[in-house]
Amino acid sequence: MSADDSSTGDDATGALFGGEDTPARGKAYEVLARKYRPRRFEDLIGQEAMVRTLSNAFETGRIAHGFMLTGVRGVGKTTTARLLARALNYEPKADTKGKKGKASGPSIHLDPPGEHCDAIMASRHPDVLELDAASRTGVADMRDLLDSARYGPVSARYKVYIIDEVHMLSNASFNALLKTLEEPPPHLKFIFATTEIRKVPVTVLSRCQRFDLKRLDTGELAAHLGSVARNEGANVSEEALALIARAAEGSVRDGLSLLDQGIVQTTDGEEVSGAAVRAMLGLGDRARLLDAVEKAVSGDAKGALAEVREQVAGGADPAVILKDILDIAADISVAQVTGDDWTPAGPADWANRTKALAQRLTPAQAARNWQLLLSGYGDLQVAPDPATALNMVILRLAAASTLPSPEEAARMIAEGARPPGKDSPPLKAPPQVPGGIHSFADMIAMMDATREVALQVDTERFVRPSRFEPGRLACALAPGAPAGLLGRLKIFLESYSDLDWTVEEAETDAESMRERERREKTERIEAAMQHPLVAATLSAIPGAVILDVGQMPPPLEIEPSQDDVASNIIPLKTRRPA
Structure with a gap:
């Protein structure tokens, strides 16, 4: 095959995956995140709902003025915004004779x-202007932009x-933008992009067609x-691809960037192995992490501890190891619910071992393990030595495996029974649940009784509770609430x-318990200061x-003597109320 033929083949293949044309040999290397950027709506992955909605809107002519x-x-x-700008301004190219095709509309x-x-x-079309709000936040910038919006497009x-x-x-x-956004000139369209949708005023959101791009x-x-x-x-x-996909956390761009980095871990066509990617990302060996979890839930604290300590010694980040173990714990719960329908990414051995763990544990045990790990992850973030904190979390998980399951514990408490196989000594009185x-x-009382202190x-x-009824808790969260608190409450309930x-x-408008206590204390102090x-x-x-x-103590019971009564003197002789 000639060099020309080879180049043509590369171009065709690049177009197939929605990327830019493959650069000719000798040009600067183009990273995968740019090379495989979608160039058509059909190339967008996982955004079928948005594409369907836009397609229907364009076909019926019901095109919003703000997105x-x-x-x-x-x-x-950003890629979707550019595709949308192209769609709004799509006009067929002129043919070889210079005759333009018919443009029926967007x-x-x-x-x-x-x-x-x-x-x-x-990003060089005169009628499509891209702005970064992070660098142009002022009202003067917005007014300049809106002043130019009065004029029609160039081409x-x-x-x-x-x-x-x-x-x-x-x-x-935002206030300067509202009037134009509400009644824009017919030649003007707005496309907004944000990672923090809650920070966008409702007055702006209500004037736009919103699309949530899913990870x-x-x-x-x-x-x-x-x-x-x-x-x-x-x-x-396959293992390396699964590790990269997990590390990307749903971001295609991050996944392509990590794949770019992973490909250069080997040369001469050698396979990029899972071990190479783990070393690149500072990850633990997932197969060995499964070993650690299996040993921990079996009560083999020494074996579980050895697994994670060896991986930390090999360069794995303790926080990343614990996050991966959290993923395994979550997979176990999902596998319990979905059964054979659960098909995770990665080698079949991972899925089979996870399903086996799901069958060994009860749903409540799996939920308890998740709570222990999640609490430990918070401890690890503030611990002076993350590796030591990881060891303690693993030991905590192993210790929990020797306890009765939550279902069995509830039955034992209800019946006042001893643990299975334990004839003596008798149980201590259980906490009042x-x-x-x-x-x-x-x-709150159940949390106190079950020692769920954190x-x-x-x-x-x-x-801040709003509504509590069987099966439903509606509440607001005070500022500073830890991430995942609502999920922890759901698991506990x-x-x-x-x-x-x-x-x-x-x-x-309700208060949290601590907020109410602080308010009542302030009111008591202010009332006392008026005395x-x-x-x-x-x-x-x-x-x-x-x-x-x-609060005032109960009144003291006075026992005056006869002499005291005679002299109208009552001494401070007291006794405690019965």
Whole structure:
């Protein structure tokens, strides 16, 4: 095959995967994240719902004047914005005789590329302006932009403003934008992109058509990375692809960047192994982590500890190891619910071993393990030595395996029974566990009885209850609430009741328990300061402050003697009330 033939083949293959044309030999290398950037809506992965909605809107002519694209980093917000700008301004290219094709209007079908497509994708079209709100947040910048919006496009059908990270705009900028966004001129379209949709004012959101770009699941992303690797002629193992997909956390761009890094771990066509990717990312060996989990849930603390310590000694990050173990714990619970329908990314051995663990544990045991690991992950973040903290989490997990399952413990408490196989000594009196969870107070009491100290503290500090009924808890979270608190509450409630619980955020004027205690304390102090005697005392003692006001003790019972009665003198002779 000639050099020309080879180049043609590369170009055709690159187009198949929606990337830029493969650069000729001798040019600068183009990273995979740019080379395989989608150039058509059909190339977008995992965004079928958005593409279907846009396709219907374009076919019926019901095209919004403002679009809001939201999602985590690397899911394709900027690329989708450019594709949308192309679709709004799509015009077929002129033929070889210079005659332009008929442009019937905006089109979501972008193959072959139209007159404006190349310039828009390269960010150099005069009618498609891309702005980064992070660097142009001021109201003066927004007013300049809106002043220029009055003028029509130079060559395209619409003037399109793409504003990235729109949540970074100031309040004054949003206010300046509102009037134009509500009644834009017919030649103007807005496309916004953001990773923080909650920071965008509702007044702006309500004037836009919103699309939530979803992150890819691990299996879907691993399959896409495998296609790219084969297109690049790289030999990447299934395990390596699964590890890269997991590390990318649903971001296609991050996955392609890590694949780029992984391909150069070997040369001469050698396979990129899972071990090479683990070393590159500082990951633990998932097969050995499964060994560690199997040993821990079997009560083999020494064996489980040895597995993780060896991996830390080999260079794996303790925090990453614990995160991977958390993933295994979550997979176990999912596998328990979905059974044979559960098909994770990675070698079949991983799935088989995870399913075997799911069969060994009860749902409540799996939930308890997740809680232990999640609590330990928080401890690891603040521990002076992460490796030591990881060891303690593994030991905690192994110790929990020797305890009765939550289901068995509940039965034992209800019946006052001894653990199976234990004839002596007799059990200590168990803690008084409430008979059920029928209110928010019952839930707090259950946490206290079951020694869920960390969860109880977080609940009392941050949870503002709005509505509590069987199977449903609606609440707001106070500022500073730890991530995942609602999920921890759901797991706890389902572990100690027979219901499936919905735990959701809701607007409320209620206070958390700690907030109410602080308010009541402040009110007591303020009331005490109004008393003349207290006010005089504070004035007489410079720098004196009231720390708290306790409740009045019960009245003392006085026992006067006969002489005291005769002399009208009652001594301070007291005794405690019965």
